[in-house]
Amino acid sequence: MIISLPMTSENRQRTFLVLEEHYDSQTSLLHYETAFQLLVAVALSAQTTDNQVNKITPSLFSRFPDPESLGKANLEEVEEIIHSTGFYRTKAKNILRAGMMIYKDFGGIVPDSMDDLITIPGIGRKSAGVILHHIYHKPAIIVDTHFGRVMYRLGLTQSKDPGVIEKDIAALFPSDQWSGLSMTANLHGRALCHGRKPKCAECFLAPLCPRQGVVT
Ligand code: SF4
Structure with missing residues (x-):
């Protein structure tokens, strides 16, 4: 050593x-088109690979494209779509709650501060940093x-x-x-x-x- x-x-x-x-x-290994999609993809990437997340997000995002639709989604339907990412029950709950929180508390806009981001279910400092960097070009x-x-x-x-x-x-x-x-x-x-x-x-x-x- x-x-x-x-x-x-x-x-x-x-x-x-x-x-x-x-x-x-600026490379992102997760595929997304909006700030909310990146937030969801990052939350789903815990304990799995970015490739695995990229396989299921096209169907998830086409069915639930924004915070409101995902926040009001049927839990079992989301669980089924994200099943292959592992820990799907917890992740499904988190991304539904995240959608509802962003829709209701943040006016449908993904917040741009570490303090606000880490209040969102499924988002820790690492995930928040990814969003601050890729979406808001802030230091993280x-x-x-x-x-x-x-x-x-x-x-x-x-x-x-x-x-x-x-x-x-x-x-x-x-x-x-x-x-x-x-x-x-x-x-x-x-x-x-x-x-x-x-x-x-x-x-x-x-x-x-x-x-x-x-x-x-
Ligand atoms: S950065 Fe990693 S791969 Fe490169 S010399 Fe250091 S330990 Fe080896």
Whole structure:
């Protein structure tokens, strides 16, 4: 196991820029056309893959295209459509309640603040961050399993706790880099910095990366 000192400020910025060169921070792996559709897709993506969500959202969104129609939907019908995403009972309840809440409490508009978003059933800080970034182009640190792993290996955090990671990254990077870093590091985790066997020999970040916690 390699334990290294934290990166210098200069290397942090180089890391950010190199990631930006290699990945498009506007990439969304979930398919959607409206803010509400993204919110629903993100809520459904818990504990499953984006591909799995993308398979069922076309039929869900054509049947229930907006907050009002989904909020007033028949629960069993929604359960049947989203069944393959797992935890379908909880997810169906959440997205129905989310639709009704957005329809009644937010005038049918997906809110644009972290504080409001996390009051919506099925939406935690990570999901809220995805919406803030993709829909409202606001700064957000989006800590999922890929992002957390890459930040740890790069020595940018000493924690594996999402809340601590978010605070650590917030302290190390200016807010206008948060969303970009979140998306590009996430894509890097999927492309090269895999959970079990990171492809360090092929990695363009290798000269900058202390590979904290990587067993060779
Ligand atoms: S050098 Fe290895 S551990 Fe570091 S970012 Fe690249 S793949 Fe991940």
